[in-house]
Amino acid sequence: xxxxxxxxxxxxxxxxxxxxxxxxxxxxxxxxxxxxxxxxxxxxxxxxxxxxxxxxxxxxxxxxxxxxxxxxxxxxxxxxxxxxxxxxxxxxxxxxxxxxxxxxxxxxxxxxxxxxxxxxxxxxxxxxxxxxxxxxxxxxxxxxxxxxxxxxxxxxxxxxxxxxxxxxxxxxxxxxxxxxxxxxxxxxxxxxxxxxxxxxxxx
Amino acid sequence: xxxxxxxxxxxxxxxxxxxxxxxxxxxxxxxxxxxxxxxxxxxxxxxxxxxxxxxxxxxxxxxxxxxxxxxxxxxxxxxxxxxxxxxxxxxxxxxxxxxxxxxxxxxxxxxxxxxxxxxxxxxxxxxxxxxxxxxxxxxxxxxxxxxxxxxxxxxxxxxxxxxxxxxxxxxxxxxxxxxxxxxxxxxxxxxxxxxxxxxxxxxxxxxxxxxxxxxxxxxxxxxxxxxx
Amino acid sequence: xxxxxxxxxxxxxxxxxxxxxxxxxxxxxxxxxxxxxxxxxxxxxxxxxxxxxxxxxxxxxxxxxxxxxxxxxxxxxxxxxxxxxxxxxxxxxxxxxxxxxxxxxxxxxxxxxxxxxxxxxxxxxxxxxxxxxxxxxxxxxxxxxxxxxxxxxxxxxxxxxxxxxxxxxxxxxxxxxxxxxxxxxxxxxxxxxxxxxxxxxxxxxxxxxxxxxxxxxxxxxxxxxxxxxxxxxxxxxxxxxxxxxxxxxxxxxxxxxxxxxxxxxxxxxxxxxxxxxxxxxxxxxxxxxxxxxxxxxxxxxxxxxxxxxxxxxxxxxxxxxxxxxxxxxxxxxxxxxxxxxxxxxxxxxxxxxxxxxxxxxxxxxxxxxxxxxxxxxxxxxxxxxxxxxxxxxxxxxxxxxxxxxxxxxxxxxxxxxxxxxxxxxxxxxxxxxxxxxxxxxxxxxxxxxxxxxxxxxxxxxxxxxxxxxxx
Numbered sequence: 001x002x003x004x005x006x007x008x009x010x011x012x013x014x015x016x017x018x019x020x021x022x023x024x025x026x027x028x029x030x031x032x033x034x035x036x037x038x039x040x041x042x043x044x045x046x047x048x049x050x051x052x053x054x055x056x057x058x059x060x061x062x063x064x065x066x067x068x069x070x071x072x073x074x075x076x077x078x079x080x081x082x083x084x085x086x087x088x089x090x091x092x093x094x095x096x097x098x099x100x101x102x103x104x105x106x107x108x109x110x111x112x113x114x115x116x117x118x119x120x121x122x123x124x125x126x127x128x129x130x131x132x133x134x135x136x137x138x139x140x141x142x143x144x145x146x147x148x149x150x151x152x153x154x155x156x157x158x159x160x161x162x163x164x165x166x167x168x169x170x171x172x173x174x175x176x177x178x179x180x181x182x183x184x185x186x187x188x189x190x191x192x193x194x195x196x197x198x199x200x201x202x203x
Numbered sequence: 204x205x206x207x208x209x210x211x212x213x214x215x216x217x218x219x220x221x222x223x224x225x226x227x228x229x230x231x232x233x234x235x236x237x238x239x240x241x242x243x244x245x246x247x248x249x250x251x252x253x254x255x256x257x258x259x260x261x262x263x264x265x266x267x268x269x270x271x272x273x274x275x276x277x278x279x280x281x282x283x284x285x286x287x288x289x290x291x292x293x294x295x296x297x298x299x300x301x302x303x304x305x306x307x308x309x310x311x312x313x314x315x316x317x318x319x320x321x322x323x324x325x326x327x328x329x330x331x332x333x334x335x336x337x338x339x340x341x342x343x344x345x346x347x348x349x350x351x352x353x354x355x356x357x358x359x360x361x362x363x364x365x366x367x368x369x370x371x372x373x374x375x376x377x378x379x380x381x382x383x384x385x386x387x388x389x390x391x392x393x394x395x396x397x398x399x400x401x402x403x404x405x406x407x408x409x410x411x412x413x414x415x416x417x418x419x420x421x422x423x424x425x426x427x428x429x430x431x
Numbered sequence: 432x433x434x435x436x437x438x439x440x441x442x443x444x445x446x447x448x449x450x451x452x453x454x455x456x457x458x459x460x461x462x463x464x465x466x467x468x469x470x471x472x473x474x475x476x477x478x479x480x481x482x483x484x485x486x487x488x489x490x491x492x493x494x495x496x497x498x499x500x501x502x503x504x505x506x507x508x509x510x511x512x513x514x515x516x517x518x519x520x521x522x523x524x525x526x527x528x529x530x531x532x533x534x535x536x537x538x539x540x541x542x543x544x545x546x547x548x549x550x551x552x553x554x555x556x557x558x559x560x561x562x563x564x565x566x567x568x569x570x571x572x573x574x575x576x577x578x579x580x581x582x583x584x585x586x587x588x589x590x591x592x593x594x595x596x597x598x599x600x601x602x603x604x605x606x607x608x609x610x611x612x613x614x615x616x617x618x619x620x621x622x623x624x625x626x627x628x629x630x631x632x633x634x635x636x637x638x639x640x641x642x643x644x645x646x647x648x649x650x651x652x653x654x655x656x657x658x659x660x661x662x663x664x665x666x667x668x669x670x671x672x673x674x675x676x677x678x679x680x681x682x683x684x685x686x687x688x689x690x691x692x693x694x695x696x697x698x699x700x701x702x703x704x705x706x707x708x709x710x711x712x713x714x715x716x717x718x719x720x721x722x723x724x725x726x727x728x729x730x731x732x733x734x735x736x737x738x739x740x741x742x743x744x745x746x747x748x749x750x751x752x753x754x755x756x757x758x759x760x761x762x763x764x765x766x767x768x769x770x771x772x773x774x775x776x777x778x779x780x781x782x783x784x785x786x787x788x789x790x791x792x793x794x795x796x797x798x799x800x801x802x803x804x805x806x807x808x809x810x811x812x813x814x815x816x817x818x819x820x821x822x823x824x825x826x827x828x829x830x831x832x833x834x835x836x837x838x839x840x841x842x843x844x845x846x847x848x849x850x851x852x853x854x855x856x857x858x859x860x861x862x863x864x865x866x867x868x869x870x871x872x873x874x875x876x877x878x879x880x881x882x883x884x885x886x887x888x889x890x891x892x893x894x895x896x897x898x899x900x901x902x
Binding site for chain 3: 359399
């Protein structure tokens with residue numbers, strides 16, 4: 001009686017690649033819903049990474065559970081960044097931030113050996129930082145940007161308020177808030193996993 | 204990416220041209236500050252739109268840009284301070300990234316999925332990236348259909364507010380997992396895992412218009428850099 | 432061409448799905464695999480095209496399977512796919528591309544064939560299969576039958592020696608099945624080997640050379656074509672097989688008893704994005720009556736159902752209950768639809784909770800009664816998605832019953848069901864009618880409609896709703 005080997009190899013096969021593609025699509029659709037809902041004011045943009053992280057954890061974690069192999073998350077991040085970039089939704093900065101975030105996430109997965117939910121959840125916390133590239137240009141080109149808006153009727157007090165917002169300190173706060181909300185997202189996903197996906201046997 | 208009743212087989216520009224332009228426009232947008240550079244760029248991009256016969260979209264962009272300018276120059280100074288404060292950042296940001304939005308729209312409207320994927324292959328991106336990318340693009344319309352069906356089913360049952368997220372995401376995920384299995388089976392039994400380089404029936408080659416575009420783009424970027 | 436030698440296989444280590452399979456298929460033969468749901472016919476097809484072991488992994492396997500000169504377990508899937516082509520059940524999830532031309536060329540591009548050769552091959556495929564109307568189209572605009580024809584074309588383009596088909600007609604209507612039959616006839620003429628697992632048998636009777644009847648994972652008997660066709664109806668029903676003859680709609684036996692509530696559809700018109708889907712459809716249905724709605728794919732049956740349920744707005748005409756015209760929202764409240772893909776309408780984490788969703792918590796006794804009637808009580812704590820397809824469908828119907836809504840509407844309830852399951856669904860629906868629900872069924876399954884419906888409305892293209900027979 002020969003036992004067939006489970007696909008224990010670390011190589012991504014056709015089924016894995018297609019799984020990554022499909023769940024990346026769901027991840028993007030959830031992101032898109034939030035962009036459409038909250039794109040009105042830059043203050044909302046700053047909250048976007050956190051809000052998205054709460055809800056988009058499900059497709060990410062499902063994919064991570066199904067494809068317990070290296071580079072799955074990196075591919076997802078590159079796809080996300082590429083689609084954001086090629087559709088003109090965000091600048092090229094998004095590609096860089098998603099690439100960086102997915103490398104961090106991959107490292108976490110590597111350390112936690114791909115199999116544990118907690119490991120995947122931790123990797124998601126880093127992965128969710130990728131979307132910060134959407135408003136990062138505001139930080140990177142602060143001066144020229146402020147110069148432009150001050151020419152068009154923005155009050156001096158508001159400008160100073162804004163100046164205080166667009167700082168390194170604020171960026172740290174956003175990153176921290178995003179990471180905390182990403183943890184919340186993984187808790188929600190954990191609940192859904194237990195209630196539905198594990199129970200029905202698809203993970 | 205174009206999704207009408209008939210599949211397009213020829214693109215207006217090679218997708219690689221548009222992507223290169225996108226990169227160049229990104230650089231220009233980051234570097235430049237001058238209103239004239241901004242305006243010239245927009246006029247050139249409008250030229251591309253007209254060349255590709257995207258009259259409706261072109262018009263929309265013109266109107267929106269005009270609206271933004273009007274806001275900034277006439278309405279904000281005259282309106283209550285709060286109004287200007289609230290919307291000025293959005294307006295400035297939009298104006299700044301406007302060219303990027305335009306090229307993005309151009310790519311989405313004139314590049315069928317097949318050509319985009321071929322362009323990725325021509326640039327020698329690894330199959331491990333190209334295959335999932337093409338699946339992602341292919342699955343977007345399917346998600347839209349799924350959501351429609353789920354919403355219909357929800358109308359016939361009593362699903363309250365908080366449970367709505369769960370009611371959408373759970374069937375969506377199950378359906379996705381199922382489709383992943385079935386689609387993979389159909390793909391591997393048609394040789395998708397074959398390590399030999401994949402060929403293509405359609406061809407992508409740079410035409411005269413592509414070279415002109417790229418050269419103009421480079422020249423423009425250089426001028427913008429120099430004028431900085 | 433295909434050889435199974437003492438094959439044993441199980442998806443898990445504890446249980447054997449297939450036992451002692453010995454089968455030899457000659458080149459150019461067309462062999463049918465038939466039997467009740469779960470008999471193992473799909474598993475057999477997977478062993479031929481290599482999905483087992485390469486795709487499924489995990490499990491235990493004994494014996495050898497060779498196909499087209501290759502030992503399946505030892506040959507890579509992409510090598511196997513050059514000689515063995517596979518067509519699956521679900522038209523929606525087989526296509527990899529967004530446009531039909533790319534899909535036809537998909538297999539050939541994957542093997543790295545010369546573009547000139549691919550173009551020639553595509554031209555031949557289009558001509559020989561007569562699929563010109565499928566070219567240059569967005570796949571999402573194709574009907575289910577067209578998608579399946581495209582899938583077949585995509586496999587045909589690779590010119591394999593063996594064609595493996597796993598219930599390809601599960602979601603197809605009469606016309607689409609005729610197209611498939613034509614395509615199968617063509618490849619048979621070319622001397623290809625065909626292995627087809629199917630429930631719907633009537634279209635295969637003059638194509639097959641042999642029929643393999645399976646039960647519980649074993650081959651019970653292999654019939655020659657003549658022997659198979661000579662089966663009496665009684666034998667066939669005992670074996671759990673569907674009819675071997677093509678069915679046309681028949682006149683009803685029983686008198687229609689319509690009393691109680693009356694649903695009246697009058698001059699209903701529907702449009703989607705400016706396209707008129709159907710026009711001036713009129714019929715009525717009463718409590719205790721079962722009305723079937725049929726017609727070819729694309730003619731608007733599903734849209735009609737959705738309109739009646741209030742999920743789509745009507746362009747003209749009315750839907751009235753007991754003389755009172757209903758708005759969309761009111762129709763939502765009165766109708767329950769068991770959808771074609773019930774997975775879209777199951778939301779809970781257990782069978783019990785799914786029922787509670789329909790009724791509220793305080794109807795324990797009622798829920799229990801319904802679950803027992805539908806044979807689902809022992810699964811009350813199971814997750815709906817862990818159930819089999821047939822069980823999920825029964826759950827959806829149970830929820831409909833528990834919702835207490837007067838109008839129950841079924842969209843293709845018998846896709847992919849074997850004979851016994853189809854009769855079970857029919858029996859359930861008849862009981863629901865006796866319980867004074869108003870029942871509408873959309874189906875292209877003639878065998879089923881003849882068993883169950885009192886009256887049938889045939890929708891033809893360009894809009895008419897024509898009654899085939901009257902009360």
